[in-house]
Amino acid sequence: MAVWTEHTNAAGRKYWYHTQEKRSVWDKPDELRTPRERAMAATPWKEYAAGERRYYVHAETKETTWKVPKELQDIFDTMPDEPAAAAAATPAAAAAAAAASPAAGTPLSGGVTPATAAAASPAQVAAGHSSPGGAARPVYSGPPPGFAAPAAGSPNGGLAGSPASASLPARPAVDAAAPVPSAPLPASLPQRVVPVGPASSAPFAPGAFGGPGGGEAAFVSLLKGKGIDASWTWESAMREIITEPLYKALKSMSERKAAFAKYVAELQREENERREAQVKELEPGVRELLENMKQLKPFFSIEATNQILANEPKWKQLREVGEEKARELWETVKKEWKEKETAAQRELRHRNMDMLMSLLLTFEADVFTRWKDAQRTVLESDEWATDAHLSTMDAADMIIVFDEHMRALEKEKETEAAAALKKRRRDERRRREQYKQRLQELVADGTLTARTPWPTIYKLVKHDADFAELAAQPGSSPLDLYFDVVDELESRLHARTKHVERLLESAGTEAAHIDEKTEFEDFKLRLKKASEQDGEGAEVLKDEKELRLVFDELVERAVRAQAEQRRRAERRLRHLTEDLRYALRKVSALPVEDDAALERPWEEWRPKLAALELKEWSEMQRLDIEEDKVDESRKSAWERFVRRQKEKNEERRAKEGSPHLSSSSRKRRDAAADEEEDKSRHRSSKHARSSRDARDARPASGRREEEERRRERPTEGEESARKRARHEEEDSEKEEGEV
Numbered sequence: 001m002a003v004w005t006e007h008t009n010a011a012g013r014k015y016w017y018h019t020q021e022k023r024s025v026w027d028k029p030d031e032l033r034t035p036r037e038r039a040m041a042a043t044p045w046k047e048y049a050a051g052e053r054r055y056y057v058h059a060e061t062k063e064t065t066w067k068v069p070k071e072l073q074d075i076f077d078t079m080p081d082e083p084a085a086a087a088a089a090t091p092a093a094a095a096a097a098a099a100a101s102p103a104a105g106t107p108l109s110g111g112v113t114p115a116t117a118a119a120a121s122p123a124q125v126a127a128g129h130s131s132p133g134g135a136a137r138p139v140y141s142g143p144p145p146g147f148a149a150p151a152a153g154s155p156n157g158g159l160a161g162s163p164a165s166a167s168l169p170a171r172p173a174v175d176a177a178a179p180v181p182s183a184p185l186p187a188s189l190p191q192r193v194v195p196v197g198p199a200s201s202a203p204f205a206p207g208a209f210g211g212p213g214g215g216e217a218a219f220v221s222l223l224k225g226k227g228i229d230a231s232w233t234w235e236s237a238m239r240e241i242i243t244e245p246l247y248k249a250l251k252s253m254s255e256r257k258a259a260f261a262k263y264v265a266e267l268q269r270e271e272n273e274r275r276e277a278q279v280k281e282l283e284p285g286v287r288e289l290l291e292n293m294k295q296l297k298p299f300f301s302i303e304a305t306n307q308i309l310a311n312e313p314k315w316k317q318l319r320e321v322g323e324e325k326a327r328e329l330w331e332t333v334k335k336e337w338k339e340k341e342t343a344a345q346r347e348l349r350h351r352n353m354d355m356l357m358s359l360l361l362t363f364e365a366d367v368f369t370r371w372k373d374a375q376r377t378v379l380e381s382d383e384w385a386t387d388a389h390l391s392t393m394d395a396a397d398m399i400i401v402f403d404e405h406m407r408a409l410e411k412e413k414e415t416e417a418a419a420a421l422k423k424r425r426r427d428e429r430r431r432r433e434q435y436k437q438r439l440q441e442l443v444a445d446g447t448l449t450a451r452t453p454w455p456t457i458y459k460l461v462k463h464d465a466d467f468a469e470l471a472a473q474p475g476s477s478p479l480d481l482y483f484d485v486v487d488e489l490e491s492r493l494h495a496r497t498k499h500v501e502r503l504l505e506s507a508g509t510e511a512a513h514i515d516e517k518t519e520f521e522d523f524k525l526r527l528k529k530a531s532e533q534d535g536e537g538a539e540v541l542k543d544e545k546e547l548r549l550v551f552d553e554l555v556e557r558a559v560r561a562q563a564e565q566r567r568r569a570e571r572r573l574r575h576l577t578e579d580l581r582y583a584l585r586k587v588s589a590l591p592v593e594d595d596a597a598l599e600r601p602w603e604e605w606r607p608k609l610a611a612l613e614l615k616e617w618s619e620m621q622r623l624d625i626e627e628d629k630v631d632e633s634r635k636s637a638w639e640r641f642v643r644r645q646k647e648k649n650e651e652r653r654a655k656e657g658s659p660h661l662s663s664s665s666r667k668r669r670d671a672a673a674d675e676e677e678d679k680s681r682h683r684s685s686k687h688a689r690s691s692r693d694a695r696d697a698r699p700a701s702g703r704r705e706e707e708e709r710r711r712e713r714p715t716e717g718e719e720s721a722r723k724r725a726r727h728e729e730e731d732s733e734k735e736e737g738e739v
Contacts, residue, residue: 004029010251039075216259218249223263230267234260278321283329285314290333298337302327352393356401359383367409371402431470435478438464439485446545450489451552454482496546497553503530515558523551569623573633576623580616580637587612595649598642602635609638 005017007024016032017024030038040047044059055066068076222244228237234257241247250256290296295308306326309315318326356378363377375398378384384391438461442448448457461467461478471478504514504526514523524547584590589612591597610617620630 004032006032035079036076039079040072043071043075045069045072215249215251216255218246219256219259220263222246222249223260228263230264230271232264275321275325279318279325279329282314282318282321286318286329287333289314290330298334298341300334302330305330348389349394349397352390353397353401355383355387355390356393356398357405360402360405365405365409367406367413369406371399374402427469428473428475431466431473432476432481434466435461435464435470435481436485439481443485443489448485448489449545449549450486450493451549452486454479457482493546493549493553497550500527500550500554503527506530514554515562516555518555518558520548520551523554565624569625570629573620573623573625573630576616576620577633577637580614580620580634581641583614583616584609584638584641587614592645593649595646598645602638605638606631606634609634 003018003020005019006014007017008014013026015024015026016029018029028037030041033041046057046059048055048057053066055064056069056072057064058069222241223237226237226240226244228240237260238256247256250259289309289312293308296305300308306315306319315326318329359378359381360374363374365374378398439448439457442457442460447460467478476484527547617634620634623630
């Protein structure tokens with residue numbers, strides 16, 4: 001007797017049972033392994049089967065491959081081939097399985113021995129199987145549906161199929177005492193217990209029905225044999241077939257449910273195809289019937305249709321096929337009728353709208369035409385009176401057509417306005433470009449320079465074509481375009497003047513000095529010498545006109561600088577005049593109380609005042625102003641001093657006659673009055689100087705450009721603006737001179 005016996009659980013997995021030690025293992029024992037299997041067990045590689053193919057998995061790295069790993073291949077190459085050994089192992093395994101099965105004569109469940117079971121019919125064998133309660137369970141004894149009856153003398157009472165190889169194998173004997181291995185199954189396999197009990201409770205062996213789909217075919221044949229149709233549920237079908245042997249042709253409940261659902265779906269599909277074929281055959285006749293039945297309306301329900309067509313044979317045949325098919329056909333026909341009616345109404349509506357649009361186009365209408373007037377014209381037309389369909393047109397559709405016509409007129413009007421605006425802008429741009437070209441021509445011939453005033457240019461261009469339109473159109477005016485050109489010329493002149501100044505400064509201070517007495521020829525000579533020394537000023541001498549402008553600019557700058565210097569000197573002289581008058585009040589040597597002495601002529605007092613060596617007197621002498629003006633300022637300061645002293649003497653003599661005031665009080669009051677007058681003069685002088693300094697802080701170039709533009713602008717109030725500027729200058733001088 002073999003120590004190890006091989007068995008298979010319900011999931012189809014093999015395990016081995018040790019008959020002496022009474023233990024089970026999932027892995028094949030070493031005693032039963034071949035040399036190749038023992039060599040593979042010594043490596044981390046494991047062999048598995050996937051259908052008919054085998055693959056290998058590395059236990060540590062989890063690497064999977066279909067090919068034999070090189071490590072195993074090297075081992076297998078050192079070992080002899082085993083085809084003969086494998087063939088010899090098959091009888092040995094069969095012998096071991098036979099030894100593991102119950103011995104001949106040993107009674108099976110119900111007292112049936114293997115020998116008698118082999119010779120007995122399936123019914124006799126089934127009779128020996130009983131349920132756990134002891135009652136006999138009926139077992140189907142015939143061949144499976146679709147298989148032929150067993151041939152005479154076939155071994156084990158197997159079922160003979162139509163193919164030669166379609167005989168059912170003997171049901172494997174299972175040792176009830178062999179326990180299931182205690183080790184857990186892999187996660188990929190369900191945890192199921194090996195069935196132990198009567199042999200009839202075990203499923204059919206794999207391949208018993210000739211292939212993977214044979215079990216399902218046998219189960220479906222059982223359903224057909226029991227007359228199960230598409231109206232059955234799974235519960236009712238299971239109660240009918242659960243006692244049949246072919247119920248276990250499929251292993252699991254899920255497989256049986258899937259096969260039943262597939263069987264029912266197939267029946268339903270066949271039934272639907274049969275009904276569709278009948279409906280397709282009856283549909284032409286029923287459609288003709290419905291079309292000719294004038295009593296039917298598209299809004300009738302299926303119940304009303306059934307009442308009307310109750311005596312029609314074709315409709316009856318369709319209802320016998322199925323009420324739902326009749327309903328679907330009626331709904332389809334109604335939908336087609338509605339679509340035809342809607343299409344006809346839509347076509348008539350479009351036709352009427354087109355007719356009305358053609359009628360409106362014949363009228364004289366504009367964007368201000370009202371619907372009331374247009375409607376009256378349409379209703380009075382001959383087309384409206386003669387066309388029967390047009391007179392039935394809905395008022396809303398008429399308004400829609402009128403709105404569309406008005407939108408077309410508005411769009412046309414907008415298109416014309418846009419074209420006119422585009423043309424006007426193009427004409428305006430053309431006038432500006434022509435005027436710019438005219439100014440450039442004046443620049444080219446030297447008429448327009450950076451110092452040419454606008455009135456001169458206005459006299460030249462005011463009679464040009466399109467000048468009046470240019471002055472009236474929006475955008476840049478002729479004056480703006482003139483200033484654009486002048487600004488560009490001024491920038492160019494400024495850059496050229498800077499260049500000339502740099503050349504003259506490089507030649508020396510004497511060459512760079514230019515005033516109003518400098519001649520143009522002398523200036524050219526200096527510039528020529530400077531350009532020969534520098535090597536970069538030769539291009540400046542090429543344009544005589546531009547060189548003349550540069551010379552005029554430099555002379556004008558020199559004149560302005562001299563005028564500014566003179567203005568500052570005169571202002572300083574005015575300040576010194578006030579300071580001199582104030583300083584004379586502090587001189588004690590003057591006979592301020594003697595009116596006769598103060599009234600002496602200026603020629604007598606001049607040498608005496610000069611002998612005082614006052615600071616203000618000396619500073620007047622150092623100013624760059626004519627001696628006559630300086631002497632006149634000194635005389636003005638002296639006369640104002642004398643006039644004030646006489647007033648004080650008059651006031652003092654008038655107060656001396658008053659009995660209420662003492663001489664000391666009068667002196668203190670006079671001193672306080674003089675001190676208050678000095679403070680007031682100081683505050684006024686300080687305020688005037690701060691205002692003047694703030695005004696002078698403005699850049700000279702900015703003031704010059706502003707003044708030049710104000711003088712050059714040909715406005716109607718030009719003269720008044722100049723007078724206003726002159727008055728403002730005179731007022732500022734008065735504020736600076738007054739205390």
